[in-house]
Amino acid sequence: MFSSNELQALLADYAAKHPFPERPSGLYEPCTYMLALGGKRLRPLLALMGCQLFTDEVQRALPVAWAVELFHNFTLIHDDIMDAAPLRRGQPTVHTRWNVNTAILSGDVMLIYAYEHLLKVSDAAIVVDLLRLFNRIAAEVCEGQQHDMDFEQRESVSLAEYLQMIEQKTAALLGGALAMGARCAGASADDCNHLEKFGRLAGVAFQIQDDWLDTYGDPARVGKQPGGDILQNKKTFLTIKALELAGENERAELLYWLNTPANTPGKVIAVRQLFDRYDIAAHATALKEQLQCAAFEQLDAVSAPRERQTLLRQMVTQLLHREY
Amino acid sequence: MFSSNELQALLADYAAKHPFPERPSGLYEPCTYMLALGGKRLRPLLALMGCQLFTDEVQRALPVAWAVELFHNFTLIHDDIMDAAPLRRGQPTVHTRWNVNTAILSGDVMLIYAYEHLLKVSDAAIVVDLLRLFNRIAAEVCEGQQHDMDFEQRESVSLAEYLQMIEQKTAALLGGALAMGARCAGASADDCNHLEKFGRLAGVAFQIQDDWLDTYGDPARVGKQPGGDILQNKKTFLTIKALELAGENERAELLYWLNTPANTPGKVIAVRQLFDRYDIAAHATALKEQLQCAAFEQLDAVSAPRERQTLLRQMVTQLLHREY
Numbered sequence: 179m180f181s182s183n184e185l186q187a188l189l190a191d192y193a194a195k196h197p198f199p200e201r202p203s204g205l206y207e208p209c210t211y212m213l214a215l216g217g218k219r220l221r222p223l224l225a226l227m228g229c230q231l232f233t234d235e236v237q238r239a240l241p242v243a244w245a246v247e248l249f250h251n252f253t254l255i256h257d258d259i260m261d262a263a264p265l266r267r268g269q270p271t272v273h274t275r276w277n278v279n280t281a282i283l284s285g286d287v288m289l290i291y292a293y294e295h296l297l298k299v300s301d302a303a304i305v306v307d308l309l310r311l312f313n314r315i316a317a318e319v320c321e322g323q324q325h326d327m328d329f330e331q332r333e334s335v336s337l338a339e340y341l342q343m344i345e346q347k348t349a350a351l352l353g354g355a356l357a358m359g360a361r362c363a364g365a366s367a368d369d370c371n372h373l374e375k376f377g378r379l380a381g382v383a384f385q386i387q388d389d390w391l392d393t394y395g396d397p398a399r400v401g402k403q404p405g406g407d408i409l410q411n412k413k414t415f416l417t418i419k420a421l422e423l424a425g426e427n428e429r430a431e432l433l434y435w436l437n438t439p440a441n442t443p444g445k446v447i448a449v450r451q452l453f454d455r456y457d458i459a460a461h462a463t464a465l466k467e468q469l470q471c472a473a474f475e476q477l478d479a480v481s482a483p484r485e486r487q488t489l490l491r492q493m494v495t496q497l498l499h500r501e502y
Numbered sequence: 503m504f505s506s507n508e509l510q511a512l513l514a515d516y517a518a519k520h521p522f523p524e525r526p527s528g529l530y531e532p533c534t535y536m537l538a539l540g541g542k543r544l545r546p547l548l549a550l551m552g553c554q555l556f557t558d559e560v561q562r563a564l565p566v567a568w569a570v571e572l573f574h575n576f577t578l579i580h581d582d583i584m585d586a587a588p589l590r591r592g593q594p595t596v597h598t599r600w601n602v603n604t605a606i607l608s609g610d611v612m613l614i615y616a617y618e619h620l621l622k623v624s625d626a627a628i629v630v631d632l633l634r635l636f637n638r639i640a641a642e643v644c645e646g647q648q649h650d651m652d653f654e655q656r657e658s659v660s661l662a663e664y665l666q667m668i669e670q671k672t673a674a675l676l677g678g679a680l681a682m683g684a685r686c687a688g689a690s691a692d693d694c695n696h697l698e699k700f701g702r703l704a705g706v707a708f709q710i711q712d713d714w715l716d717t718y719g720d721p722a723r724v725g726k727q728p729g730g731d732i733l734q735n736k737k738t739f740l741t742i743k744a745l746e747l748a749g750e751n752e753r754a755e756l757l758y759w760l761n762t763p764a765n766t767p768g769k770v771i772a773v774r775q776l777f778d779r780y781d782i783a784a785h786a787t788a789l790k791e792q793l794q795c796a797a798f799e800q801l802d803a804v805s806a807p808r809e810r811q812t813l814l815r816q817m818v819t820q821l822l823h824r825e826y
Contacts, residue, residue: 202648202649202652203652204646204648204652205645205648223640248658256606257608258608259602259603260603260606260607278583278602279583279651282580282583282584282606283580283584283644283647283648283651285610286610286613286644287641287644287645288581289610289613289614290613290640290641291641291643292635293617293633293637295638297630297633297637301631302626302627302629303626305626305629305630306621306626306629306630309617309621309629310621310648311632313614313617313618313621317611317615317618319615320529320607320610320611320614321526321529321611323607324526324528324529324607325526327528327603327607328526328528338750411521453565459624
């Protein structure tokens with residue numbers, strides 16, 4: 179069995195052996211640039227770990243792992259245009275460094291290359307299963323992004339709607355990566371389903387954790403001042419839960435703050451005080467733990483030997499308890 | 503065997519049975535809108551004709567035909583953003599009717615649905631072949647679009663570069679549609695290759711014909727004043743060939759006109775006179791006929807019975823001699 183670092187090394191080796199073409203450089207340089215920005219490579223790692231639950235031949239899942247990473251980067255390039263984001267991992271986004279047209283077209287070709295890597299899996303029957311799963315999740319990610327954009331325009335969003343949106347936009351791909359990796363090892367449909375559900379539940383829990391960290395994280399460990407989401411009037415678990423629980427007056431007060439510009443003095447402190455009045459941080463932690471339990475119940479139902487599950491369990495547990 | 507109209511009816515029936523989901527409407531309505539704008543549905547028709555060369559069971563190729571049409575519409579949605587085109591088939595483009603973000607995301611999901619339809623082909627081994635071919639051509643179309651955008655920024659483009667660009671951007675998909683349709687009928691790799699080459703050569707010939715029509719077409723039949731490409735300073739076969747053949751003075755004169763705004767008085771007449779001095783229209787016709795011959799040589803090499811080829815031969819010949 180391979181450690182996380184060894185799996186990352188296998189992935190880096192696969193990526194290095196499958197660079198984008200050099201020409202036309204206007205099309206492929208932005209793809210190479212985006213991938214060089216790095217990131218945790220969490221999704222491909224999940225694919226490899228999903229495979230390793232059932233076999234030591236994790237190499238079988240490398241094309242799938244890289245396809246998932248390419249798909250993720252395609253969504254980032256296009257989302258950055260839609261969000262008008264100037265920076266990604268501290269570097270200019272593709273549409274900032276080049277332009278919107280380049281970012282559209284390079285994102286498109288990156289999605290096509292994601293499919294190309296899926297086709298490198300050798301067994302034709304498995305390839306078709308993988309593509310079905312990949313397509314279902316790819317469409318779902320687009321739907322999640324659409325809901326996210328729709329929610330920005332709406333006055334109120336229910337907690338159920340928010341949870342569904344983050345499941346589609348971010349958690350589905352985590353579940354899909356695990357299930358696809360397992361399928362490469364020949365795992366049964368049942369095991370793949372449990373792994374997909376595990377990844378989805380854990381993924382939603384990650385996002386609740388992220389929402390919490392943005393307001394309550396230790397600035398010394400997070401590396402930035404808390405309250406970014408509050409300043410940008412982002413709808414998060416915290417704001418949605420607070421609006422759900424607040425009485426009429428506090429609701430009005432919260433809505434007032436959520437419609438002020440980012441530079442309004444005292445905004446973060448005022449909103450945080452409103453959160454605290456309804457113990458929103460505790461609600462976030464409780465929901466996260468509930469999701470975590472439900473996630474691990476799914477993992478318990480997977481037929482892979484317990485000792486093969488250790489690495490995945492450890493990584494997900496660590497991610498759910500990270501404080502930065 | 504089915505006539506063109508019968509094939510179109512089969513396709514319309516398939517499309518009606520596979521609508522986009524209703525929700526989220528912000529994501530899927532633009533997809534439905536784009537497809538409702540119509541168009542000749544040439545590419546899916548080629549896929550069905552490619553299949554019909556080898557079998558009467560053209561239904562086998564319907565998912566592929568529709569996948570090709572969805573792919574084509576995905577490229578149109580994104581190309582319209584890149585070209586800042588306000589209208590498509592007389593109606594507002596997706597990014598004009600909605601906005602750029604919507605057009606990006608709806609285009610993305612349409613590409614994903616193209617792959618989804620490819621997976622509806624029942625034989626797993628054929629599906630993988632189809633996907634390989636589809637991916638190769640999809641990446642090529644993106645490369646062609648990149649070259650097209652690059653050429654707009656360049657002072658000079660060689661005829662060879664131009665021909666390669668139009669092959670990638672528009673002709674490759676015609677060849678791919680034919681080959682994929684044939685593959686659905688179980689055609690050999692050799693036959694698929696010949697059909698792909700046939701489609702590519704015919705496709706480049708279509709574009710040369712389009713370039714010629716835009717300047718030399720009969721306004722009464724084309725339905726609009728000629729010279730649109732000249733007004734917009736588009737690099738076409740006509741301008742590139744004229745720049746290649748012109749002496750120093752006329753070259754300078756042509757370059758002068760190709761850098762004037764669209765509303766410059768006398769522009770179309772002046773450029774057309776320069777074209778005529780070097781018999782560019784005749785060069786266009788000669789190249790078109792040369793490509794047509796090469797195309798039909800490829801079709802001659804296809805092992806399908808001659809009587810099954812009639813419909814395809816007739817349609818392509820008509821398209822190459824259309825005057826509007």
